[in-house]
Amino acid sequence: MSRIRNAFFLLLLIGGHVCTLTLATAEITPRLAARLTREKVAHRIPLLITLKHRYDMESILRDDADLSRADVIRLLMRNAYLSQAALHRAIGTEAARQGQTLWITNQFAMELPAWRVAALTQVDGVETVDLDAAIHLAEPVAAPPPVQPEWNLDLVAAKELWELGYRGEGVVVAVMDSGADVLHPDLAGNWRGGSNSWFDPNGEHGSPHDNDGHGTQVLGLIVGGDSSGTAVGVAPAAQWIAVKIFNDQGQASLSNIHRGFQWLLDPDGDLATDDAPDIVNNSWSLLGSLDECVNEFALDIRVLRLFGIHVVFSAGNSGPAASTSVSPANDARSFSVGSVAASRIVTLTSSRGPSACDGSIFPLITAPGAGVRTSDLTFGGVSTHPYVTVSGTSFAAPHAAGVIALLRSAFPGAGLDSMEEGILAGALDLGEAGPDNAYGHGLLDALTAFYRLQQQDPMSQTDADGDGFPAQADDPDLRDCDDQDPAIFPGAAEIKHDGIDQDCNGFDLTIDILTALYDPVRDILRVEATSARGSSAGLFLISQSLGQQRVKPLRMKYYLGKWTAIVRQIGGDPGSVIVLGREGLESAATTVR
Numbered sequence: 359m360s361r362i363r364n365a366f367f368l369l370l371l372i373g374g375h376v377c378t379l380t381l382a383t384a385e386i387t388p389r390l391a392a393r394l395t396r397e398k399v400a401h402r403i404p405l406l407i408t409l410k411h412r413y414d415m416e417s418i419l420r421d422d423a424d425l426s427r428a429d430v431i432r433l434l435m436r437n438a439y440l441s442q443a444a445l446h447r448a449i450g451t452e453a454a455r456q457g458q459t460l461w462i463t464n465q466f467a468m469e470l471p472a473w474r475v476a477a478l479t480q481v482d483g484v485e486t487v488d489l490d491a492a493i494h495l496a497e498p499v500a501a502p503p504p505v506q507p508e509w510n511l512d513l514v515a516a517k518e519l520w521e522l523g524y525r526g527e528g529v530v531v532a533v534m535d536s537g538a539d540v541l542h543p544d545l546a547g548n549w550r551g552g553s554n555s556w557f558d559p560n561g562e563h564g565s566p567h568d569n570d571g572h573g574t575q576v577l578g579l580i581v582g583g584d585s586s587g588t589a590v591g592v593a594p595a596a597q598w599i600a601v602k603i604f605n606d607q608g609q610a611s612l613s614n615i616h617r618g619f620q621w622l623l624d625p626d627g628d629l630a631t632d633d634a635p636d637i638v639n640n641s642w643s644l645l646g647s648l649d650e651c652v653n654e655f656a657l658d659i660r661v662l663r664l665f666g667i668h669v670v671f672s673a674g675n676s677g678p679a680a681s682t683s684v685s686p687a688n689d690a691r692s693f694s695v696g697s698v699a700a701s702r703i704v705t706l707t708s709s710r711g712p713s714a715c716d717g718s719i720f721p722l723i724t725a726p727g728a729g730v731r732t733s734d735l736t737f738g739g740v741s742t743h744p745y746v747t748v749s750g751t752s753f754a755a756p757h758a759a760g761v762i763a764l765l766r767s768a769f770p771g772a773g774l775d776s777m778e779e780g781i782l783a784g785a786l787d788l789g790e791a792g793p794d795n796a797y798g799h800g801l802l803d804a805l806t807a808f809y810r811l812q813q814q815d816p817m818s819q820t821d822a823d824g825d826g827f828p829a830q831a832d833d834p835d836l837r838d839c840d841d842q843d844p845a846i847f848p849g850a851a852e853i854k855h856d857g858i859d860q861d862c863n864g865f866d867l868t869i870d871i872l873t874a875l876y877d878p879v880r881d882i883l884r885v886e887a888t889s890a891r892g893s894s895a896g897l898f899l900i901s902q903s904l905g906q907q908r909v910k911p912l913r914m915k916y917y918l919g920k921w922t923a924i925v926r927q928i929g930g931d932p933g934s935v936i937v938l939g940r941e942g943l944e945s946a947a948t949t950v951r
Contacts, residue, residue: 384479390489399473404490428629467613495608499750510726515805526593526763532635535573537602540566541739543585554626555599559614569606578733579756592760619658639759641752643684651715652685672751673721674709688713697727697754711795727754771826780811865941899923900936
């Protein structure tokens with residue numbers, strides 16, 4: 359499907375054809391209602407407000423949409439901005455300025471006095487008003503006596519991939535946890551660094567910090583080195599970035615977790631660059647989700663996976679009973695990981711399935727999670743032995759994240775689904791024959807997964823520049839436009855007017871918006887644009903009709919070397935416009951005359 363067709367498909371979602379649109383009156387959730395009964399009317403309550411207009415990402419996937427990450431982020435942002443306009447007017451400019459827009463899920467997080475909450479249910483476009491609840495760091499699981507050093511790395515066959523030359527090079531892993539101790543000698547060297555590698559939505563620390571140690575321990579098992587003489591991490595050459603979703607008191611609000619997922623799609627805030635991670639590890643779960651399917655983060659997970667980011671979750675420590683899955687690990691799109699001991703026996707506390715969301719096998723796979731050695735806090739760099747032995751599925755999950763990093767360095771062009779299918783197919787079957795609800799598909803085995811993926815890799819002999827995309831492939835979406843240049847491949851950032859088709863859509867991007875002028879007196883928007891393709895460019899304008907609250911594609915007219923569109927009675931300044939054609943799209947802010 360061409361880029362322009364997909365652009366229009368996404369626009370139709372906003373127009374309501376496949377957009378999730380609930381016509382019922384907005385409601386206050388039971389947990390918020392319970393909180394309101396306990397609060398005085400003047401007390402401020404943290405709220406999470408969900409709007410009705412959201413994208414049906416599954417429809418985009420079914421239609422093989424090829425919009426770039428930047429295209430989709432722009433449209434998600436625009437949809438949230440426009441559909442939340444009535445809410446912002448209702449709560450007032452100052453309150454809106456202090457809140458947070460969550461554009462993946464089209465939610466708005468803010469605090470309001472208890473007496474103002476009921477009025478939100480009457481605001482146009484609001485679907486639900488919920489409590490911006492908090493989750494807590496998992497309680498430690500008692501660790502058994504230490505076994506021989508590095509037993510966990512041997513059990514998942516990480517060292518065999520090291521010997522083949524794959525240690526996670528070129529892969530970026532994110533951790534959403536309590537933070538990270540960047541001073542640890544096993545972690546300092548592979549922090550990616552810069553302003554796009556650390557995010558604290560709580561606003562407590564401007565650089566990597568960990569008050570608890572949980573995040574540092576998780577991170578060590580993924581990318582930790584061997585400065586002590588003993589190896590710690592599965593993928594020691596991978597780089598790491600981190601989101602400190604838990605504050606220094608060990609609490610994480612729902613809105614800050616949403617903000618963390620959102621940040622991962624564009625860490626540097628520059629849509630022209632792709633600095634998103636390849637994998638994100640989540641060693642946490644929602645309170646009250648035992649044997650429940652809580653979809654709070656389902657859309658975040660879908661969108662991250664849409665752009666090739668593996669979303670790994672710990673399965674939870676609520677075993678040994680059956681039906682003890684927790685959310686979001688039991689989401690069908692999460693890669694859930696249970697825990698085994700050195701004996702290869704599933705640990706007593708590891709949560710069991712089936713999944714409360716769809717009845718499927720849970721967890722998907724198991725990995726070492728009892729008595730594993732990892733990095734710990736250095737307390738400002740002064741600790742002489744910053745290591746600890748830990749247990750729980752929180753520490754099984756990072757083994758899976760690390761193995762994915764190893765395999766991603768070996769097969770950079772492999773699709774997300776085929777990568778995870780190869781890992782599951784390569785797992786060592788334990789427990790009942792075949793997949794079961796204690797071990798999942800079995801014990802994580804990096805080497806067997808490697809050989810599985812190698813057998814199905816269609817590009818191992820045709821990729822001259824080593825960028826993971828062959829010059830010739832059965833799938834046109836995997837075909838490299840210039841197999842001598844590793845910077846040119848499907849999905850690469852397009853550079854305007856350079857004569858090179860970086861994103862492999864068949865054209866160099868040459869669209870320039872000359873004018874985007876809004877006349878508030880006559881309520882007229884005039885847009886002029888050019889393209890090197892001239893009259894064959896087939897340009898369309900995307901503008902916002904504020905009165906109808908929907909995006910309308912408008913074919914522009916070509917005359918005297920320019921494409922022009924004039925929109926009357928638009929209903930107010932749209933703020934920005936998008937001009938698109940087969941070669942891609944360009945956006946510009948409007949100027950008010």
